[in-house]
Amino acid sequence: MSTVPRPWRTDMLTIHCPWCGPRDETEFSYGGEADIARPAAPDGLSDAAWADYLFMRTNPKGWHCEQWNHAHGCRRWFKAERHTVTYEIRVTWPMHREQP
Numbered sequence: 001m002s003t004v005p006r007p008w009r010t011d012m013l014t015i016h017c018p019w020c021g022p023r024d025e026t027e028f029s030y031g032g033e034a035d036i037a038r039p040a041a042p043d044g045l046s047d048a049a050w051a052d053y054l055f056m057r058t059n060p061k062g063w064h065c066e067q068w069n070h071a072h073g074c075r076r077w078f079k080a081e082r083h084t085v086t087y088e089i090r091v092t093w094p095m096h097r098e099q100p
Contacts, residue, residue, distance in 0.1 A: 016092045017070045018078050031067030033057045034079045061085060065099070068092070 013025035039045055039053055058064070064084050069077050079099070080092045093100055 013087055013089065015068065015080065015089060017073060017076070018092055018094050019074045019076055020070060023070070023073060027070060027072040029069045029071040031069055031077065034065040034067045059084075063090065067095070 014022050015025055015028050016022050017028075036053075036057075039049070042050065042053075045053070061084055063081055066080050066082055067077060068080050069075065077095050078092050079095060081090045081099070082088065083090070091100055
């Protein structure tokens with residue numbers, strides 16, 4: 001067994017599902033950045049503009065709104081505000097509601 005310190009985190013996140021309460025991160029699936037608006041007329045977009053919509057994300061350092069799915073629980077989608085450096089989750093809320 002190696003005694004070399006590992007730079008990545010080894011503890012598990014606890015994510016608060018708005019319906020089921022706190023659960024281990026293994027019950028959830030990450031859904032990407034939240035609130036990305038689909039283009040109104042996707043057929044009229046250039047290939048570059050469509051690729052920008054599909055693949056380009058803000059990827060901030062700090063607080064960030066994301067979509068999560070409680071895949072091994074209630075199977076509902078919700079939003080979470082998570083810090084991308086510390087992994088802290090500040091708040092979660094249902095998809096159909098405004099951020100608290």
